[in-house]
Amino acid sequence: MGLVQLLKSQFLSQLIICYVFLVSGLIVNLLQLCTLPLWLVSKQLARRINIRLGYCISSQMVAALEWWSGTECTLYTDPKSYPLYGNENAIVVLNHSFEIDFLCGWTFCERFGVLGSSKVLAKKELSYVPVIGWMWYFLEIVFCKRKWEEDRRTVAQSLQNLRDYPENYWFLLYCEGTRLTPKKHQISMQVAESKGLPKLKYHLLPRTKGFWVTVQNLRGAAAAVYDSTLNFRNNEMPTLLGILNGKKYHADLYVRRIPLELIPEDEAECAAWLHKLYQEKDSFQEHYTQTGRFPGPIVSPPRRPWALINWLFWCCLLLYLLGLLLTQLISSGSMLTILASLAFCSTVSLGVRWMIGQTEIDRGSNHETCNKKLRQD
Numbered sequence: 001m002g003l004v005q006l007l008k009s010q011f012l013s014q015l016i017i018c019y020v021f022l023v024s025g026l027i028v029n030l031l032q033l034c035t036l037p038l039w040l041v042s043k044q045l046a047r048r049i050n051i052r053l054g055y056c057i058s059s060q061m062v063a064a065l066e067w068w069s070g071t072e073c074t075l076y077t078d079p080k081s082y083p084l085y086g087n088e089n090a091i092v093v094l095n096h097s098f099e100i101d102f103l104c105g106w107t108f109c110e111r112f113g114v115l116g117s118s119k120v121l122a123k124k125e126l127s128y129v130p131v132i133g134w135m136w137y138f139l140e141i142v143f144c145k146r147k148w149e150e151d152r153r154t155v156a157q158s159l160q161n162l163r164d165y166p167e168n169y170w171f172l173l174y175c176e177g178t179r180l181t182p183k184k185h186q187i188s189m190q191v192a193e194s195k196g197l198p199k200l201k202y203h204l205l206p207r208t209k210g211f212w213v214t215v216q217n218l219r220g221a222a223a224a225v226y227d228s229t230l231n232f233r234n235n236e237m238p239t240l241l242g243i244l245n246g247k248k249y250h251a252d253l254y255v256r257r258i259p260l261e262l263i264p265e266d267e268a269e270c271a272a273w274l275h276k277l278y279q280e281k282d283s284f285q286e287h288y289t290q291t292g293r294f295p296g297p298i299v300s301p302p303r304r305p306w307a308l309i310n311w312l313f314w315c316c317l318l319l320y321l322l323g324l325l326l327t328q329l330i331s332s333g334s335m336l337t338i339l340a341s342l343a344f345c346s347t348v349s350l351g352v353r354w355m356i357g358q359t360e361i362d363r364g365s366n367h368e369t370c371n372k373k374l375r376q377d
């Protein structure tokens, strides 16, 4: 193990990264809160400011992936579609099999200049996660309770609000609705069987309602669906803790651009279209397993320096302040202040560990396994 790798694997290095992320994140959340009155005066300006503030947070995680762990991301796509990426609104459909799939998504957003404005249909529980969840509130992220009776109205309304969004965005949709586990896969394939649908080997059966409502409400605002299939080389199952440890992974993403006009308007036809899409996605994963690559040419976008620059800025500022604080602490010699500082460090460490827990599949929800309709079936 080299010296740099040894440094990356040290608890202290990781604690510093977490401290910078948490403290800068809370500062940004506070600044976002301050933009609230501006929404009344100029909504579009408030949105543009929040895009940049949001970037300060999400790009730190991208920097950890790209610069700290050195993870490489390869894009397989049609060169004719490439110039459109980042220059139009799009709905991204991505497989939900890995703990850091969202982070790989963010990396591509960063490389195409839409990181600050990127959107997702996220479960409501994530809106309570400090820093990220609170940031999402100001970025008009669409939350769902995964209860269609309630979601059909709220999700449609939130999507309508995005129609006049001032900057290009990608709207991410995990149609599988939850992360893939063997148990969830088994149940999902029982549902497929009961509906007379072909079984999928690498995906859960897609939930079609969210996709339909998204396409219908963003028709005319989004130009295309980016069908995206992600996998990692060497059968790796990457984790956020691995990234913080400085472990390097290699992600491969296969993207097909499908103009939105090609997607049927009728709900049942749209659902059938999505099921067919997932059968195709399954065949791409099979191809990957067999050959170690996706079909089509590689057109990889380079990483940009902005995420690193933002990260270095926050590191310098917050480590300087921490240094000042520690110097005062040591010179004061007060036992109480020293104990309070230790308690602060432990809180940062535990707080971020809890946040990282949100990304862990083992701690995931039991959505699917406790689906009411399924139990009735």
Ligand SMILES: CC/C=C\C/C=C\C/C=C\C/C=C\C/C=C\C/C=C\CCC(=O)SCCNC(=O)CCNC(=O)[C@H](O)C(C)(C)COP(=O)(O)OP(=O)(O)OC[C@H]1O[C@@H](n2cnc3c(N)ncnc32)[C@H](O)[C@@H]1OP(=O)(O)O
Residues within 6 Å of the ligand: 085, 092, 094, 102, 103, 104, 105, 106, 108, 109, 118, 119, 120, 121, 122, 123, 126, 144, 145, 146, 147, 148, 149, 151, 170, 171, 172, 173, 174, 175, 176, 177, 178, 187, 188, 191, 204, 205, 206, 207, 208, 209, 210, 211, 226, 228, 255, 368, 371, 373, 374
């Ligand atoms: C060039 C580069 C391109 C791309 C780069 C890639 C990406 C970058 C893009 C953007 C990045 C942006 C942000 C990323 C950052 C962070 C994201 C992090 C995480 C957030 C993700 C989540 O939180 S995922 C969870 C929430 N999302 C969803 O659930 C979406 C999918 N779900 C739906 O659409 C649902 O339909 C619903 C939520 C709208 C409603 O759910 P509900 O459960 O109430 O309804 P159902 O859909 O289940 O309806 C009932 C029907 O389902 C059938 N059923 C029952 N059991 C199952 C089962 N196990 N599997 C499948 N189907 C089932 C049931 O029979 C009913 O059938 P009907 O025939 O009656 O419809």
Ligand SMILES: CCCCCCCCCCCCCCCC(=O)OC[C@@H](O)COP(=O)(O)O
Residues within 6 Å of the ligand: 017, 018, 021, 060, 061, 064, 099, 102, 123, 126, 129, 132, 174, 177, 178, 179, 352, 355, 356, 358, 359, 363, 364, 365, 366, 367
């Ligand atoms: C700079 C690095 C600092 C690292 C610490 C940051 C930790 C913050 C992480 C919070 C990110 C929250 C995003 C979680 C995304 C996710 O994957 O959600 C799961 C859902 O889709 C589905 O949930 P489930 O039904 O449970 O599978």
